[in-house]
Amino acid sequence: MRSPKDFFAPLAVGAPAPLTQVPSRPSRVIHFFDPSNAKMAAKVPAMVGTVDVLLGNLEDAVKADKKEAARVGLVAIAKATDFGDSTQLWTRVNSLDSPWVLDDLTTLVSEIGDKLDVIMVPKVQGPEDIHYVDRLLAQLEAKAGLTRPILVHAILETARGVANVEAIAGASPRMQGLSLGPADLAADRRMKTTRVGGGHPGYLVRQDPPAGVEDAVNAPRATYQQDLWHYTIARMVDACAMHGIFAYYGPFGDIADVVACEDQFRNAFLLGCVGTWSLHPVQIEIAKRVFSPSAEDVAHARRVVEAMGDGTGAVMLDGKMEDDASLKQCQVMLELADRLAASDPALAELYAVQPASSDGSGGSGGDEGAGAGWVR
Ligand SMILES: CC(C)(COP(=O)(O)OP(=O)(O)OC[C@H]1O[C@@H](n2cnc3c(N)ncnc32)[C@H](O)[C@@H]1OP(=O)(O)O)[C@@H](O)C(=O)NCCC(=O)NCCSC(=O)C[C@H](O)C(=O)O
Numbered sequence: 001m002r003s004p005k006d007f008f009a010p011l012a013v014g015a016p017a018p019l020t021q022v023p024s025r026p027s028r029v030i031h032f033f034d035p036s037n038a039k040m041a042a043k044v045p046a047m048v049g050t051v052d053v054l055l056g057n058l059e060d061a062v063k064a065d066k067k068e069a070a071r072v073g074l075v076a077i078a079k080a081t082d083f084g085d086s087t088q089l090w091t092r093v094n095s096l097d098s099p100w101v102l103d104d105l106t107t108l109v110s111e112i113g114d115k116l117d118v119i120m121v122p123k124v125q126g127p128e129d130i131h132y133v134d135r136l137l138a139q140l141e142a143k144a145g146l147t148r149p150i151l152v153h154a155i156l157e158t159a160r161g162v163a164n165v166e167a168i169a170g171a172s173p174r175m176q177g178l179s180l181g182p183a184d185l186a187a188d189r190r191m192k193t194t195r196v197g198g199g200h201p202g203y204l205v206r207q208d209p210p211a212g213v214e215d216a217v218n219a220p221r222a223t224y225q226q227d228l229w230h231y232t233i234a235r236m237v238d239a240c241a242m243h244g245i246f247a248y249y250g251p252f253g254d255i256a257d258v259v260a261c262e263d264q265f266r267n268a269f270l271l272g273c274v275g276t277w278s279l280h281p282v283q284i285e286i287a288k289r290v291f292s293p294s295a296e297d298v299a300h301a302r303r304v305v306e307a308m309g310d311g312t313g314a315v316m317l318d319g320k321m322e323d324d325a326s327l328k329q330c331q332v333m334l335e336l337a338d339r340l341a342a343s344d345p346a347l348a349e350l351y352a353v354q355p356a357s358s359d360g361s362g363g364s365g366g367d368e369g370a371g372a373g374w375v376r
């Protein structure tokens with residue numbers, strides 16, 4: 001373990017100084033594209049401004065005989081595209097034990113290091129994987145004369161990675177965030193789902209047998225599908241919050257089931273994730289909508305802030321107790337809303353509501369819908 005005194009020192013002579021805080025640019029939707037797929041790649045320039053992150057994927061889902069084409073394609077796209085202020089460029093490199101990753105890192109940092117915001121590293125097992133990437137990136141950045149450090153994002157997709165999640169999150173000042181990789185993780189854990197994320201009809205709880213009924217065990221009983229990913233996402237969120245980095249859901253492979261996709265994204269949002277991956281254009285709007293607070297939540301949060309005055313004590317609002325702690329919850333919502341509104345004019349417009357009165361009348365609480373007492 002590095003001494004805390006050395007933690008923010010560059011790991012190579014001439015490398016840019018590490019950041020002491022992770023930039024909190026919007027990253028509700030990390031849109032994956034395959035740079036070796038000409039049709040998909042051709043769509044990328046037009047997607048700038050419509051997604052928070054465009055991610056050139058070099059790992060799984062890119063055929064082995066297309067790995068070099070994908071790398072070369074990403075370099076060409078990055079050089080030819082102006083990503084502006086509202087869209088970041090990320091990449092997912094091949095896994096650290098693969099024959100491609102060294103060329104991925106050396107090529108991308110030297111050719112387009114000035115354009116790359118974040119490198120996603122798959123199948124991270126422990127802090128040692130991050131330490132390796134950290135030093136190598138510092139050397140490559142120094143060689144390329146970069147002035148801004150490239151950040152690192154780890155995917156949790158092995159049991160060992162999950163067991164080491166806190167150490168991974170805190171392994172380097174480059175750490176930007178963590179994503180869930182449910183497909184690889186399911187395989188590594190020997191889970192018995194063959195789906196890419198999402199629920200499973202067999203993972204459920206069942207209502208008790210009804211009383212006083214013959215053959216009660218076989219009587220009709222309600223069942224409730226449970227979330228296979230709750231434990232991992234919650235652990236990931238805690239590890240990220242502890243280290244001041246960001247948590248993301250990952251892929252939802254059932255592209256056609258946009259309703260279940262939205263449910264999975266919303267669960268992650270409610271648990272503390274700031275964004276998710278989109279694999280297909282149809283998932284982009286879902287992700288942007290779900291990972292942006294609703295106008296109702298923002299309006300409610302503003303009412304609580306106003307009602308709480310100096311921020312201490314307890315008040316009643318719409319029959320509910322609000323105090324210092326619920327104020328902090330509301331501040332989380334408002335900070336996110338402000339951050340998103342700063343780069344998304346539609347959200348700025350949506351959130352531009354003020355309390356109609358300061359006596360608590362009008363409006364409604366939290367998730368109960370917008371109140372009539374809220375005016376522009
Ligand atoms: C999933 C797909 C293979 C589906 O592609 P396709 O069959 O072409 O879908 P459509 O016909 O519906 O496409 C309609 C048009 O949209 C374009 N398209 C499709 N996907 C994208 C995209 N991601 N970005 C931009 N444009 C896209 C098509 O070209 C069609 O265009 P047109 O014909 O002109 O109308 C495909 O969507 C896909 O490959 N998506 C990315 C998959 C991916 O990145 N997978 C890796 C991440 S998930 C993972 O790795 C698991 C994880 O690590 C874990 O362990 O859990």
Ligand SMILES: [Mg+2]
Pocket residue numbers: 060122157181183184
């Ligand atoms: Mg994976």
